[in-house]
Structure formats: structure tokens, C-alpha cells
Amino acid sequence: AQKVTQAQTEISVVEKEDVTLDCVYETRDTTYYLFWYKQPPSGELVFLIRRNSFDEQNEISGRYSWNFQKSTSSFNFTITASQVVDSAVYFCALSEPYSNSGYALNFGKGTSLLVTP
Amino acid sequence: DGGITQSPKYLFRKEGQNVTLSCEQNLNHDAMYWYRQDPGQGLRLIYYSQIVNDFQKGDIAEGYSVSREKKESFPLTVTSAQKNPTAFYLCASSFRENYGYTFGSGTRLTVV
Numbered sequence: 001a002q003k004v005t006q007a008q009t010e011i012s013v014v015e016k017e018d019v020t021l022d023c024v025y026e027t028r029d030t031t032y033y034l035f036w037y038k039q040p041p042s043g044e045l046v047f048l049i050r051r052n053s054f055d056e057q058n059e060i061s062g063r064y065s066w067n068f069q070k071s072t073s074s075f076n077f078t079i080t081a082s083q084v085v086d087s088a089v090y091f092c093a094l095s096e097p098y099s100n101s102g103y104a105l106n107f108g109k110g111t112s113l114l115v116t117p
Numbered sequence: 118d119g120g121i122t123q124s125p126k127y128l129f130r131k132e133g134q135n136v137t138l139s140c141e142q143n144l145n146h147d148a149m150y151w152y153r154q155d156p157g158q159g160l161r162l163i164y165y166s167q168i169v170n171d172f173q174k175g176d177i178a179e180g181y182s183v184s185r186e187k188k189e190s191f192p193l194t195v196t197s198a199q200k201n202p203t204a205f206y207l208c209a210s211s212f213r214e215n216y217g218y219t220f221g222s223g224t225r226l227t228v229v
Contacts, residue, residue, distance in 0.1 A: 045220040107152075
């Protein structure tokens with residue numbers, strides 16, 4: 001089975017520090033999709049990014065950036081100049097085939113980020 | 118505004134009772150999903166449906182049942198056969214597979 005590992009269970013930083021959340025995945029597929037989601041204390045998951053396996057360009061969106069390294073099967077997420085509002089649980093996910101019918105997201109266990117003033 | 122509505126937000130049930138969690142979307146998405154979240158476990162897939170009148174088991178389907186009679190609706194029934202039903206349940210939808218999911222705000226089920 002495919003697998004997503006987020007080794008960091010909890011991270012605590014002080015505001016304005018940079019922080020990187022690690023994600024390592026396993027798959028036998030040559031075409032696959034990776035995702036990052038944010039879960040604030042309210043509970044609803046918020047979509048951050050989707051990346052397909054053929055696009056290895058790093059992406060930047062404001063203070064967020066993603067580093068996709070196919071050679072090491074990693075898709076790491078960096079928050080630059082962290083803010084208190086970044087405090088949340090962050091999930092990495094891999095699109096995985098289920099039985100013979102369709103795909104669904106397989107999530108890592110999440111990294112809880114706490115940003116303190 | 119388009120989105121996914123899960124109701125109720127909090128649900129309490131006695132052990133041995135079946136309970137149905139509602140999930141409705143007005144995004145015109147074909148695919149819908151149910152996940153269960155427990156502390157430290159991440160999200161685990163219960164059931165998913167790619168089209169109306171069709172659904173498939175995920176990783177932890179035992180003790181759960183679903184139906185997909187309408188595109189907009191994907192209710193989840195937690196049966197008395199589910200050994201440990203207390204959890205946070207999240208419903209999601211996507212335009213098609215491998216697209217980003219839109220999630221509802223979740224239902225926190227407590228069985229006493």
C-alpha cells in the first residue's frame with residue numbers, strides 16, 4: 001500500500017521564524033498527485049496545494065513554499081516568517097487507487113504547528 | 118455560496134444505537150468521501166463514491182454504511198457494529214479524482 005509519513009508530530013516556533021514541515025511518501029505509480037491541507041482549530045480542512053508527479057518545480061505562494069524532490073520521495077512545506085495564525089495541524093496526502101474503482105487521498109498523520117508570539 | 122454542509126456539528130448517542138451523519142454539497146462535484154479522524158491518527162478513509170448509486174469501501178468500512186442516491190448527498194450511518202464510534206467525521210467532495218477536495222466542517226460524534 002502507498003504510504004505518507006510526516007515524522008514531525010508537533011513543532012513549536014516563535015513568531016517570525018521559518019519552519020519546514022516534512023512529508024515523505026511511498027508509491028509504485030509513475031503518475032501520482034500530492035497535496036497539503038491545513039486544519040485550523042475549527043476543524044475544517046483547507047486545501048493548500050496539489051502537485052502532480054511530472055511537475056518538479058518548486059512553488060511559492062506568499063509566505064508558503066513547497067519543495068518537491070522525486071529522487072527522495074519528499075514534498076516538504078516551508079512557512080516563512082511564521083505568524084500566530086499559522087498555528088494548525090498540517091496534513092500531507094497522496095492520491096491512491098482503491099480497489100478497481102477510483103482514487104482517494106491517503107493522508108499522513110499530520111504535524112501540529114504552534115506559533116507563539 | 119457553494120460548499121459542503123455537515124450536520125449536526127455535535128452528536129451524542131447511546132451505545133448500541135445506529136446514527137446517521139448528513140453530508141450535502143452544492144458544488145456539483147461527482148466524487149464524495151467520508152473520513153474519520155482520531156487524535157494522532159490522521160484521517161482514515163471510510164467510504165467513497167465516484168458517481169451516483171455507486172460507492173466503495175475505504176480502509177475502515179466495517180461498522181459503517183453509506184448511500185448515494187443523489188449527487189448532492191452522501192449520508193454515513195454509524196451502526197452498532199462499529200466497535201469504537203466516538204470520533205470526528207469529515208465529509209469531502211471533489212470535481213473528479215485527483216483534484217483537490219473540499220471538506221465540510223465535520224461532525225463530532227460521542228457515543229456514551
